[in-house]
Amino acid sequence: MPGTNLTRAEATARAALLDVLSYDIELDLTTGPETFGSTTTITFTSTEAGASTFADLVDATVHEITLNGVALDPAVAYQDSRIQLDGLAAENVLVVKADCTYSHTGEGLHRFVDPADDRVYLYSQFEVPDARRVYTTFEQPDLKSVFTFHVTASEGWKVVSNAVTPEPKPLGDGRATWDFEPTKKMSTYITALIAGEYHEVQDVYEGKFGTIPLGHYCRQSLVPYLDRDEVVKITKQGFEFFEDAFDFPYPFGKYDQLYVPEYNMGAMENAGAVTLRDEYLPRSKQPRSFYDFRASVILHEMAHMWFGDLVTMKWWDDLWLNESFAEWACYHAQANATEFTDAWTGFTNARKQTGYRQDQLPTTHPIAADNYDLQAVEVNFDMITYAKGASVLKQLVAWVGLEPFLEGLKAYFKEFAYGNSEFKDLLRHLEAASGRELQGWAQEWLQTSGVNTLAPEFTLAEDGSYAAFAVRQSAAADYPTLRRHRIGLGLYDLVDGALVRRDAFEIDVTGELTSVPQLEGVKQPDLLLLNEGDLTYAKIRLDERSLATALSSLSALDDSLSRALIWGAAWDMTRDAEMRASDFVELVLANIGQETDAWGVTRIPVFAAQAVNSFSAPANRDALKARWETGLKSLLESAAPSSDHQLTFARTYAAAARSEAAIADLQAMLSGELAYDGLEIDQDLRWALVTGLAASGTFGETEIAAELERDNTISGQEKAAAARAAQPTAEAKAAAWDAVVVRTDVANETARSIVLSFQRSGQDEVLEPYIDRYFEAADTLWDHLGTHRASTVLEFIFPKPAASPELLEKADKWLETSPAEPAAKRYVREGRDEVARALAAQERDAQ
Structure with missing residues (x-):
């Protein structure tokens, strides 16, 4: 049975048969907190008299179906999320009256009650195929039509859709109806309804x-x-x-x-x-x-x-x-x-x-x-x-x-x-x-997989100039496509302590080796940067001299985009086990305090934390964690007041704190005994400190509940859930597991907060039981939780902190034998690959 799936072949056949002239949609949002009324009238033509097709409707109780004035038995016609339509005429009218279900996972029509004031808010989310959870549709992008919405809701609500919001018509009982004008022609997935006590x-x-x-x-x-x-x-x-x-x-x-x-x-x-x-x-x-x-x-x-x-x-x-x-x-x-x-x-x-x-x-x-x-x-x-x-x-x-x-x-x-x-x-x-032939370009770039690596290859003359220079392009063995790349080359010299661009030009790279005659006879720079301007999509490598310059003088390079390319190359090399995790962490500690790009300041410490927790050799990890912690403390102390650096280092320090001294710092920051000029300990930063203290085992339910009482909002509830899941106790992990793997009634973002906080480095003992439980649950999670929730759980609760050859064996066995959906197996394959990458990086870090 197709269920909620739809094949391209089915969509092609339906599009060849139908022309959808209009939708008229009546939604009653006053029928209670679980369901809403949905009556849809679709006017459409068929190119073939007597043909059959189907309409789409998901998770509904169907009361009436009428096709061209003839009543169809819902028990017969509505099966498996489809309404069977037989004996089509040249011109057709389908009317479906149903009750549909509010969502709490963000798919279809989501209903939310704000804990701050108990006000009700609804909104739709239809991409890719979820308009059919709200009204009857022909759910595919090429059956465009015009849509006329009629919405009954509480009289004081705001109601918004694709057309201009009309004046509501009071019904006399605290309800009103909004009759929208027809929309422009559009696909079902970009129609919308938002209703509730919104501020406008x-x-x-x-x-x-x-x-x-x-x-x-x-x-x-x-x-x-x-x-x-x-x-x-x-x-x-x-x-x-x-x-x-x-x-x-x-x-x-x-x-x-x-x-x-x-x-x-x-x-x-x-x-x-x-x-x-x-x-x-x-x-x-x-x-x-x-x-x-x-x-x-x-x-x-x-x-x-x-x-x-x-x-x-x-x-x-x-x-x-x-x-x-x-x-x-x-x-x-x-x-x-x-x-x-x-x-x-x-x-x-x-x-x-x-x-x-x-x-x-x-x-x-x-x-x-x-x-x-x-x-x-x-x-x-x-x-x-x-x-x-x-x-x-x-x-x-x-x-x-x-x-x-x-x-x-x-x-x-x-x-x-x-x-x-x-x-x-x-x-x-x-x-x-453009006058360019692009079919070949499209083939090599859009219809193949994998990323190329570009590296310099050269010989030097006795005077230190390039005797010959080329760019070597390589690809992963499983994805061997070599592509055409338009790239820049930048030449930088150290001048009075600054890395200064001497020259830059663009070339076309084709095939495995591309000669660059423009560089013959040119003095070798201190730093030669491929992909100057970041024009192409490729990993780059630095030659030995350029890498040494980058590692010693990254902050001396004024151009933020060029620095970003070097940051990226260093991170690529760390993930590819070509650079020691410890060296990457030192690069970050030495240079992130001088970084000027806003995303560089906030994202690169995230990479460094991953290097510390996942890519460092187990024998080096405690020492590297201590180095990262003290380095962050120094960066926090020296950051300019009220700067992005200061806020980022405070948050990152809260996540990294494990020593007695660091934990004492977090407690003192929370109480106000430790203050930094310009750093406001506002509510979100308070939660970062509370979560750090919970992850260390210093804070428990009493402290988390007290903070939630200060911040009884949906955001506070989500952050409290994350803090609880972060605790290194069997009870906390069991409660978190139950909330996101077993139960299906936990609010969407609350569940995500728990999932993201569950797996933590250094909590091996309490997380060990969840290795086998993960693989047991993964067999059925896709059907049990639904697409969105299951994908989040499968990705982020994979036991990556327990990286070991034994974990790889468990994953391989599961992948070979599990009856799980292919989509679920995707996330397990990805988790397995991340573990294999971490083990290779750990081996490199040990050298």
Whole structure:
């Protein structure tokens, strides 16, 4: 039985048969806290009289089904999340009356009650295939239609959808109905409904194509934290930039951004009604990287209004193109239209690293994955889709030129507005605009897996100049594709204690070895940097002299993007067991205090902590943990007051503290006995200190409960759950395991907080029983918990801290014998690979 799955072949056949003219959707949100009423009328045509098809509806109690005026028995017609429709006419009307179920996992229509004030908030999340949890649909992206929503809700609520919110019509009993105008033509997955006691503010953007109303919404308890001026500024900068770059008016009239609770994603590009996780409205001080990332999210979703919403992929094979394009576009816009002009440096230091990691796992896949059904989409929706895809589009821009790239986009939007397309359609326009042949480029970059490594290869003349120079390209044995790369080369010399760029130029790298005649006779620099400007997606290696210069003088290099490339190369080498974890940690301690890139400051210590806890040799680990702890204390003491460095080092020190002295510091910071000029111990930092003390065994339930009483918000509940899971006791681990593996009723973000806090280095004894329990549970977790919850648990509760050859054997045996879903096995394969990588790094660190 297909269940909630849908194959590409089924979707192709249904799209050939149907043209969906309209949806009329009546939703009653006043029927109680568990379910809501959903009545859907779909008007559609069929190319074949008498044919059969099906509509989609998930987790519903169906009361009535009528096709062309004829009643169908729901017990017969509604089976396995599908409504069978036989004997179609040329013109058809389907009416389905049902009760649907509210979600608490962020899929479908999520219902949340704010513990701060007991107010109710609802919001929809439909990507990839979850509109069918709210109304009856033909759930595939190429059956676009227009949607008319009629929503009955409490009279004082705000109700928002894709069309402009109408005036509510009171029903006289504390309820009202909102009758929305029909939407523009769109896919089901970008329709939206947000309703509840939201706070609303309105602004407008006046642009080259006219006026766009801008709405911003959040929970009432977050009103003090809605930094309206900043989010409006970014929004207006984005519209000005994209309307000019794409030469196409914003397609959906008004533009609302709604900050919603317990979100299982970062944000969603619902047409004209973007939802974002409300953690983007911080209640405590955050580093600049937080606001940098928030700006990228706002611009990412805005870019989707054109790429994804206006023009939509025909099938999920091209999901990568939606996300990769929006990812590239948001950083391009940030760098050129906002205060975050160094956005690409942050991308290199943080986001791009997630793509490199994903692409080196055994579950890697091409950017343009073969998404033959919805289950394949769920498996392949990852950082290859986002980070690698954006990196490759950045390389494409370098290959064809920015102006031809944008000219191709403009023509593409005009041809396919409000319709569906495939990648070949975009490629055709880019080839026409640039004059470049791109079919071969697309084959090697988009339809193959793995990351290349670029390394310098040269000989020196007696005078110290290059006698010959080439770039050697290599690839992993399992993914041997060698690609064409447009890269920069940078030459740097140490001059009066500073690393100064002497020269930089671009070349095309092709095949295994590419000669660089421009460098023949040129004096060898102190540092030669491949991929200057970070134009391509590849790991780089430094020659012996350049590596020595980088290790000794990284902070002497003024250019933040060049530093980011060196940070990345050092981290790659550590993960690849080519650099000792101890050496990477020393590199970080020596240079992170001088780093200027916001993402470098906050993300690189995360890598260093992983080096300490996972990649260090067991015999060296205690000493390296002590070195990391004392080094962080020194960095905290010397950081400038109120700086990002100070806040980051305080948080990282709280996570690293294990010695008696460090634990005493955390307690003193929490009580106010130890203070640092400019460092406010606000609520989020208090939780970081409490969690650090809980992880060390110093704090228990009494202290955690007392802190929760101070902060009885949903955020406080989530952080308290994480602190409890961090405790090194059998009771704490058992309670955490029960909450996220056994039970299914724990709130979405609370469960995620527990999962992320469960596995901790140095808690081997209390975690040992959960090695076998993990593999036992993994057999059935996918069905038991559902896609989103199961993927989080399987990834983050894998027993990575127990890295050993024995653990690899257990994983191998499970992979060979388990009846688990292929999607579940993916996460176990990835966990196994991370353990194997850690063991190799530990062996290198011991040398």
